[in-house]
Amino acid sequence: MSEEISLMKGNEAIAYAAIRYGTDGYFGYPITPQSEIIETFMEAAPWKTTGMVVLQAESEVAATNMVYGGAACGKAVMTSSSSPGISLKQEGISYLAGAELPCLLVNVQRGGPGLGTIQPSQADYFQTVKGGGHGDYRLITLAPNSVQEMADFVSLGFELAFKYRNPSMILTDGVIGQMMEKVKLPEYKRRRTEQEIREQCPWATLGKTPDREPNIITSLELDPEIMEKNNERFQAKYREIEKNEVRFESIQCEDAEYMLVAFGSAARICLKAVELARAEGIKVGLLRPITLWPFPGEAISKCADRMKGMLTVELNAGQMVEDVRLAVNGKAKVEHYGRLGGIVPTPDGVLQALKEKVIK
Amino acid sequence: MDINTIVSPENLVYAKPELMNNNHMHYCPGCSHGVVHKLLAEVIKELGLQEKTIGIAPVGCAVFAYKYIDVDWQEAAHGRAPALATAAKRLNPDKMVFTYQGDGDLAAIGTAETIHAANRGENIAIIFINNGIYGMTGGQMAPTTLDHMKTSTSPEGRDVHTMGNPLKITDLLAILDGVCYATRQGVHTAAAVKRAKRAIKLAFENSMANKGTSIVEIVSTCNSGWKMTPAGANDWMVENMFPVYPLGDLKNI
Ligand SMILES: Cc1ncc(C[n+]2csc(CCOP(=O)(O)OP(=O)(O)O)c2C)c(N)n1
Numbered sequence: 001m002s003e004e005i006s007l008m009k010g011n012e013a014i015a016y017a018a019i020r021y022g023t024d025g026y027f028g029y030p031i032t033p034q035s036e037i038i039e040t041f042m043e044a045a046p047w048k049t050t051g052m053v054v055l056q057a058e059s060e061v062a063a064t065n066m067v068y069g070g071a072a073c074g075k076a077v078m079t080s081s082s083s084p085g086i087s088l089k090q091e092g093i094s095y096l097a098g099a100e101l102p103c104l105l106v107n108v109q110r111g112g113p114g115l116g117t118i119q120p121s122q123a124d125y126f127q128t129v130k131g132g133g134h135g136d137y138r139l140i141t142l143a144p145n146s147v148q149e150m151a152d153f154v155s156l157g158f159e160l161a162f163k164y165r166n167p168s169m170i171l172t173d174g175v176i177g178q179m180m181e182k183v184k185l186p187e188y189k190r191r192r193t194e195q196e197i198r199e200q201c202p203w204a205t206l207g208k209t210p211d212r213e214p215n216i217i218t219s220l221e222l223d224p225e226i227m228e229k230n231n232e233r234f235q236a237k238y239r240e241i242e243k244n245e246v247r248f249e250s251i252q253c254e255d256a257e258y259m260l261v262a263f264g265s266a267a268r269i270c271l272k273a274v275e276l277a278r279a280e281g282i283k284v285g286l287l288r289p290i291t292l293w294p295f296p297g298e299a300i301s302k303c304a305d306r307m308k309g310m311l312t313v314e315l316n317a318g319q320m321v322e323d324v325r326l327a328v329n330g331k332a333k334v335e336h337y338g339r340l341g342g343i344v345p346t347p348d349g350v351l352q353a354l355k356e357k358v359i360k
Numbered sequence: 361m362d363i364n365t366i367v368s369p370e371n372l373v374y375a376k377p378e379l380m381n382n383n384h385m386h387y388c389p390g391c392s393h394g395v396v397h398k399l400l401a402e403v404i405k406e407l408g409l410q411e412k413t414i415g416i417a418p419v420g421c422a423v424f425a426y427k428y429i430d431v432d433w434q435e436a437a438h439g440r441a442p443a444l445a446t447a448a449k450r451l452n453p454d455k456m457v458f459t460y461q462g463d464g465d466l467a468a469i470g471t472a473e474t475i476h477a478a479n480r481g482e483n484i485a486i487i488f489i490n491n492g493i494y495g496m497t498g499g500q501m502a503p504t505t506l507d508h509m510k511t512s513t514s515p516e517g518r519d520v521h522t523m524g525n526p527l528k529i530t531d532l533l534a535i536l537d538g539v540c541y542a543t544r545q546g547v548h549t550a551a552a553v554k555r556a557k558r559a560i561k562l563a564f565e566n567s568m569a570n571k572g573t574s575i576v577e578i579v580s581t582c583n584s585g586w587k588m589t590p591a592g593a594n595d596w597m598v599e600n601m602f603p604v605y606p607l608g609d610l611k612n613i
């Protein structure tokens with residue numbers, strides 16, 4: 001069974017991986033291009049097998065607050081949506097971060113602003129890694145570039161969320177969500193028992209037992225002295241995550257004179273662009289951030305010492321490029337190439353942009 | 361009778377419920393919230409549900425409800441308590457899950473969450489404090505504010521033609537198939553308090569028995585927001601609120 005290889009969409013892989021991970025609950029609201037996630041859950045009917053709860057909520061607002069209610073019980077709960085729906089989720093996300101609740105969020109991005117388009121985009125980068133909701137908080141952000149990583153990042157997202165008591169987000173887009181690829185799904189894991197949850201999450205609201213005080217899950221604190229302390233605790237946690245959890249992939253950067261920086265679907269396109277460039281004798285490498293927060297700024301900065309120039313490639317008007325420039329801090333030229341509104345760049349377009357904007 | 365006899369345990373006729381702790385309450389003296397909290401604590405104890413209870417606190421004056429009753433609590437975003445309760449109960453079907461919400465929380469910003477949780481027949485109890493005003497933020501108009509009632513955002517009195525009509529949300533909820541029990545109660549007299557307690561008890565029993573959604577509306581006073589004395593607020597409520605929000609069961613199946 002473990003060697004079983006399936007062919008499926010990225011969205012489907014997320015749902016199947018979640019069932020196998022032992023997820024306790026999914027709460028969602030349909031929106032293109034990610035409706036296959038909730039449809040796959042409904043089709044698989046995991047409540048009959050693992051006992052997982054799956055619920056179509058009345059809105060993304062409600063779905064995220066359901067996640068809050070479930071996460072507050074120490075359960076492994078998740079939701080998914082696409083950009084307009086993710087905007088509605090920001091209230092709940094801020095409360096989840098403020099109450100330090102672990103959970104998994106998925107954004108299969110589409111082009112905006114507004115109702116925008118149903119075609120793929122990476123224009124929610126700022127919203128995800130710079131806040132989105134109110135307050136000083138961070139989301140652990142994972143950017144898969146394949147159907148396999150869509151499956152793998154479900155467990156990674158949950159593990160990091162529970163390790164740090166912080167929401168995790170898989171930030172992907174319509175390309176990765178809709179494309180079909182080979183995938184090896186994870187092994188089945190049993191859902192945790194209530195006793196196991198009580199031990200793993202002593203803060204969970206599962207009913208007060210005589211041996212402890214009441215558990216209270218809240219983000220509220222009216223005493224500013226205490227609230228500042230709470231915020232300092234969050235910040236210390238974020239620094240810890242930045243220290244321990246940076247993930248990236250470096251491809252042919254060792255001898256490279258130029259470097260592309262791209263995540264998710266853009267990184268897949270850049271892989272081909274690297275090949276095209278090298279065939280022409282241009283030494284190009286690719287650095288692919290896997291965690292967008294914490295951002296692999298240090299790795300990028302180190303590369304900057306050796307590069308003649310860098311190009312970030314994004315399905316947006318230039319968002320991650322700001323973080324790359326901050327990391328590079330003027331040591332090398334950093335330019336941006338992006339297509340907007342649901343258009344996906346081509347490898348040729350990337351190579352041409354590299355030549356025009358960086359190599360000249 | 362000397363004082364020692366009076367305070368001896370066998371002469372005790374009234375006590376602070378065991379599940380109510382000694383934290384100082386932030387409610388204004390005379391406010392209905394305090395009485396309803398006492399009933400919650402008593403009922404949870406009498407039903408032996410302390411270890412099974414998950415309470416969901418709202419945003420409103422009851423935001424700190426979690427400070428006073430010794431059970432596990434979750435503090436919701438404004439209006440979202442029924443969404444939290446939905447997940448808490450579905451993931452823990454053996455628990456008793458209740459929300460405690462004001463009229464702004466339940467009938468304005470949280471209307472969608474309230475109606476859909478009830479329509480799905482979530483096995484939760486909703487305790488709904490209808491005081492016709494936004495207490496916590498300083499006395500603004502609520503969806504339940506009466507016609508001509510003065511608030512800080514309806515200083516000339518609510519004009520139903522431009523500001524909407526008093527929303528009878530419990531009537532609306534009662535017609536939903538997911539709702540097994542809908543009742544409107546008061547806590548303005550000792551007899552009313554007894555009836556309200558029975559209603560809360562039934563709602564909590566329904567949650568444990570997974571019978572569907574129960575809603576217990578308590579028509580309440582906000583003497584501070586109404587700018588009245590506690591006694592005056594009680595009289596005003598009987599005279600003005602009860603005709604619009606008549607007490608009694610709307611549904612009990
Ligand atoms: C999203 C959001 N909007 C507005 C507020 C401000 N706010 C806090 S409590 C409240 C009204 C509460 O009124 P009600 O629910 O009737 O409860 P009461 O205070 O009367 O018990 C408002 C508007 C908030 N906290 N969050």
Ligand code: SF4
Nearest residue numbers: 387388391421495582
């Ligand atoms: S403001 Fe009104 S509802 Fe709030 S505690 Fe005071 S009397 Fe009660």
